[in-house]
Amino acid sequence: MKASEIEVLGKKDTRSGFGEGLLEAGKRNKDVVALCADLTGSLKMNAFENEFSDRFFQVGIAEANMISMAAGMTVGGKIPFTGTFANFSTSRVYDQVRQSVAYSKKNVKIAASHAGLTLGEDGATHQVLEDIGMMKMLPNMTVVVPCDFNQTKQATIAVAELDGPVYLRFGRPSVPIFIKEDAKFEIGKADVLVEGTDVTIIACGHLVWKSIEAAIELEKAGISAEVINMHTIKPLDAQAVLSSVAKTGCVVTAEEHMYNGGLGESIARVLSQNNPTPQEFVAVNDTFGESGTPDELLTKYNIDTADVISAAKKVIQRK
Amino acid sequence: METKELQKIASQVRRDIVRMVCECSSGHPGGSLGCADFVTTLYFDQMKHDSKNFTMDGINDDVFYLSNGHIAPVWYSVLARAGYFPVPELSSLRKLGTRLQGHPSTDKGLPGIRMASGSLGQGLSVAIGTAQAKKLNNDDAIVYTLHGDGELQEGQIWEAALYAAANKVDNLISTIDYNGRQIDGDLDDVLPMGNLTEKWQAFGWEVLEMDGHNIDEIKATLAKAKSLTGNGKPIMIVMKTEMGQGVDYMMGTHKWHGSTPNAEQLEDALGQLEETLGDY
Numbered sequence: 309m310k311a312s313e314i315e316v317l318g319k320k321d322t323r324s325g326f327g328e329g330l331l332e333a334g335k336r337n338k339d340v341v342a343l344c345a346d347l348t349g350s351l352k353m354n355a356f357e358n359e360f361s362d363r364f365f366q367v368g369i370a371e372a373n374m375i376s377m378a379a380g381m382t383v384g385g386k387i388p389f390t391g392t393f394a395n396f397s398t399s400r401v402y403d404q405v406r407q408s409v410a411y412s413k414k415n416v417k418i419a420a421s422h423a424g425l426t427l428g429e430d431g432a433t434h435q436v437l438e439d440i441g442m443m444k445m446l447p448n449m450t451v452v453v454p455c456d457f458n459q460t461k462q463a464t465i466a467v468a469e470l471d472g473p474v475y476l477r478f479g480r481p482s483v484p485i486f487i488k489e490d491a492k493f494e495i496g497k498a499d500v501l502v503e504g505t506d507v508t509i510i511a512c513g514h515l516v517w518k519s520i521e522a523a524i525e526l527e528k529a530g531i532s533a534e535v536i537n538m539h540t541i542k543p544l545d546a547q548a549v550l551s552s553v554a555k556t557g558c559v560v561t562a563e564e565h566m567y568n569g570g571l572g573e574s575i576a577r578v579l580s581q582n583n584p585t586p587q588e589f590v591a592v593n594d595t596f597g598e599s600g601t602p603d604e605l606l607t608k609y610n611i612d613t614a615d616v617i618s619a620a621k622k623v624i625q626r627k
Numbered sequence: 628m629e630t631k632e633l634q635k636i637a638s639q640v641r642r643d644i645v646r647m648v649c650e651c652s653s654g655h656p657g658g659s660l661g662c663a664d665f666v667t668t669l670y671f672d673q674m675k676h677d678s679k680n681f682t683m684d685g686i687n688d689d690v691f692y693l694s695n696g697h698i699a700p701v702w703y704s705v706l707a708r709a710g711y712f713p714v715p716e717l718s719s720l721r722k723l724g725t726r727l728q729g730h731p732s733t734d735k736g737l738p739g740i741r742m743a744s745g746s747l748g749q750g751l752s753v754a755i756g757t758a759q760a761k762k763l764n765n766d767d768a769i770v771y772t773l774h775g776d777g778e779l780q781e782g783q784i785w786e787a788a789l790y791a792a793a794n795k796v797d798n799l800i801s802t803i804d805y806n807g808r809q810i811d812g813d814l815d816d817v818l819p820m821g822n823l824t825e826k827w828q829a830f831g832w833e834v835l836e837m838d839g840h841n842i843d844e845i846k847a848t849l850a851k852a853k854s855l856t857g858n859g860k861p862i863m864i865v866m867k868t869e870m871g872q873g874v875d876y877m878m879g880t881h882k883w884h885g886s887t888p889n890a891e892q893l894e895d896a897l898g899q900l901e902e903t904l905g906d907y
Contacts, residue, residue, distance in 0.1 A: 341763070365759065365794075370786035373752045377790075380756020383741050384764055385684045388756075403746050404783075408753055412733045412743045 311502045311523035311535065317485040320457035322478035322513075323421045327352025329464025330389060330419070334360050337387065340468055343378055344391040345371045350480075351391040351421050375401045378416045379408035387468055388416055394423035394477055395436035402442060409473045410446040417467050418443075422480045424564035425592070425609055426514055426602035435597040435605075441569015443475040444542045451541040452495060453477045453571075455516035457485045459539060462493035470495055477513065479564075481602045484517050496540045498548035504534035507620045508552040511562040512538050512571050515590065515611060519562050522616035533620060541571055546578045553585045558623040562590040562616050564606075586626035588619035628672045630842045635903035636708060637667040637842070641873045642906060643704035643717055645896045648887040651721040654729065657883040658775065659701035661806050661839065661868040666705045666773070668845045673853075675768055678710035681738040689768045690757050692742055694750020695775035695804065696730040697885070703727050706739040707907075714907045748781025750774065751801060755791050758799045769856060772801040777809030780818050785830070791861040792831030800852045800862045804839070806870040808881035823865050833860040839868035874899055 334340045334356050342356050343365040357364040367374040371392055378388035390397065397420035398405070409416045420439065427435050444451045450472060454463040460478050467474040487499075501516070502523050511519040516537045523533040534552050538545065553559055559579065561572035572589040579585045592609050606612040640663045648654035670676070674689040682688070693702050700720065707714045712726070719725040726737040730745030742753050750772050758770040778784065791799060803823060807814045814820055827834045833855050837848040845866075852862045870884065871877025874896040888896055 341760075363763065367790060368786075370783075370790065372749075372783040373755075373786035373790055376749045376752030376783070376787075377756035377759070379742065380753035380758075381760045383683065383685050383690060383753075383757045384760025384766070385686065386760045386763065404749055404752075407743050407746045408749055414742075 309502060311520050311527055311533065314486050314501065314520055317488070319482050319484055321480060321482050322454060322457055322460040323350070323480060324352050325454070325457040325460030326419055326421065326464050326476070326478055327355055329461040331355045331359060332461070333465050333468035334363065336465070337468060339385055340387045340389070341365065341381060342389045342391060343367055343374050345369055345374050345396065347392050351419065353391050371396045371401045372404050375404040376408045379412060379414045382414040382416060389419050390416065391419045391421070393434060394420035394439050395434055398436060398439040398442050406446060410448045413448050414473060415471055417474045417476060420475065420477045423477045424479060424514070425597045425605040425611070426479050426481045426564060428480065428602045428605065429599050431599040432596040437566045437592050437597065438569060439477060440541055440563070440565050440571065444569070444574065448473055449542065450474045450495065452539060453512040453541060454539050455513060455537050456483060456487050458489050458491065459487040459493060462491065463539065466493050466495055479514055483514055486517065486520065496543045496545055498545040499537040499539065500534065500548065500552070501537050502533065502535035504532035505555055506532045507558050507560060507624050508534045508536060508556045509560045509562060509616060509620060510536045510538050510549065510571070510575055512541060514564050515562040518613045519616050521613040522620065525613070525617050526620055531620065531624065538571060541574060544574050544578065546582070549575055549578050550582055553579065553583060557585065557627050559585055559587045560590060560616060560619045560623055561587065562611065564611060565591055567591040567593060586623050588623040590615050590619050630846070633668055633671055633842050636671055637663045638901045639904040640667055640701060640704040640708060642897060642900045642902060644700045645874065645888060645893055646906065647700050647704070647717055647720040649890070649893040650718060652887055653721055654700055654887060655697040655885050656700065656887060657870040657877055658695065658698040658804060658806065660874060660877065661870045661872045662698055662701050662773065662804050663873070664842055665802065665839050665845055665866060666701050668842055669771060669849065670705050670709050672846060673849045674771065678739070681711060683741055685741060685757070686764060687766055687768055689771060690741065691771045692744065692750045692754050693731055694744055694772050695747065695778050696744030699729070699731050702731065708904065711739040712737060717907050747775070747778040748783040751784055751787035754799055754801070755787055755796050758796050761798055769853065770799050774801065774803050776803055776805045776807065776814055776820060776823070777817070779803065779820060788827065788830040788832065795859045796861045797859050798856055800849070800856070800864065802864040802866050804868055805865050806868045808870045808884065810881065810884050812881055827863045831860065832863045835862065835864045837864060837866050839866040840872055
């Protein structure tokens with residue numbers, strides 16, 4: 309499909325996709341339980357709470373207790389989802405996640421909202437840009453970063469069915485919906501959204517839509533860009549990367565995360581080991597964010613549509 | 628089980644502990660010796676469990692978590708002596724490839740262990756999670772935990788303390804190994820904890836006290852604790868112990884928290900501990 313042929317189906321926040329997915333997962337399996345650290349409304353967990361009040365655990369502002377409790381609930385066969393902001397799901401509780409979830413290989417799903425700069429006005433204390441790196445470094449951890457409302461719902465249902473620790477990252481703002489409601493979502497299997505021949509753009513989360521916008525502009529300039537939605541950072545779909553670059557010969561990676569530890573570095577490792585290829589990175593350059601609107605921040609920190617376009621043009625020159 | 632029998636097992640467990648840590652020249656004998664009477668009584672007299680049919684889910688079994696994971700030697704010895712795995716495997720403690728990791732872990736598949744511990748302060752939260760899962764499953768078994776007194780300096784313990792009382796987690800019996808010592812010295816010198824009984828009462832817990840070296844008293848206190856489950860309150864037992872109990876030169880000091888005896892010191896220790904079930 310061409311980028312210009314992708315249909316926008318509406319606009320919604322990805323966290324609402326999580327809320328709907330959690331409710332559906334709860335309906336499908338009575339062992340699904342949810343814990344929240346005083347952010348039920350922000351995480352859109354109210355529907356689950358109302359439907360399954362006995363399976364919903366409000367833990368208060370005590371994230372460490374929440375993560376370890378969730379690990380304990382798996383002893384007893386439960387499938388717990390923990391809900392808080394991405395920053396408090398990772399850096400605040402890294403040791404709890406490491407020992408009680410990842411090392412102990414417990415079936416906990418860490419649902420992390422308000423990730424990245426698009427959290428917006430609350431500023432850098434809340435805008436985690438290191439979480440993908442932290443979580444992908446943990447053995448046993450699966451890292452999933454869906455791109456829109458529909459895919460976040462599908463991913464939530466899918467991770468409930470996967471046996472093992474998962475980090476599920478999504479966001480706050482309302483963004484275009486372009487994944488079909490009935491699309492198949494498979495953990496660890498990348499989506500090739502746009503087919504192209506000149507450059508491969510690999511993105512995750514909110515940057516997938518930005519990459520499609522970029523591909524539309526590139527198309528107008530006569531550049532054929534392939535856009536891959538790498539919704540699973542770990543395990544990484546290396547085959548999808550290698551197949552695409554065999555055709556295009558260059559890569560742009562785009563993410564709402566630091567260069568350090570992000571999707572781009574995972575892709576670079578696959579390429580350097582298998583098929584060294586010119587790569588440009590659209591990511592935040594080793595700096596904290598600040599207050600502002602989501603759009604202002606994406607522009608200021610150079611992870612917007614224009615940045616994907618210029619990175620694509622630059623990397624093509626390097627072939 | 629008769630108290631005399633439990634005392635015999637505890638004596639063998641103490642022998643196992645000092646022999647294990649001596650063989651690998653590392654580990655934590657002090658706290659392990661101090662908790663030998665308690666962990667022995669728990670597994671051989673009080674808990675509902677099946678060493679031959681261990682399941683990770685622990686459904687319908689009482690579940691125990693060692694939150695102060697560094698005293699793993701006492702747990703490993705009791706698990707082996709209770710039949711969870713072959714007793715000779717105790718000699719593999721801390722050696723490359725062993726299932727008996729320096730701190731308890733699940734990834735090597737040692738029966739009896741359901742959660743890694745070692746980084747302190749997490750076990751109470753884990754236990755609360757399991758206790759809540761048991762309630763959802765209509766499983767009336769009990770969840771037990773053991774904590775170091777120094778471990779209570781971790782903030783997460785108090786998050787868990789608040790949660791358990793507020794949410795009436797009353798199928799949980801926790802115990803504090805109150806020996807008053809930690810790595811750097813006496814608790815009162817490192818960071819005084821004040822009156823532990825009053826603190827836990829203030830947090831809304833039912834608090835019992837016992838002498839951790841009087842097996843009759845351990846039996847009676849655990850029986851009382853069990854009778855108090857289901858009453859809307861989590862239960863904490865403040866257990867007075869002596870670090871290094873049973874080996875005279877290890878008692879009355881914090882120095883054997885994480886130090887191990889040499890061959891000569893081992894002989895001295897073994898001379899004080901009766902071999903009752905046969906050394907591995």
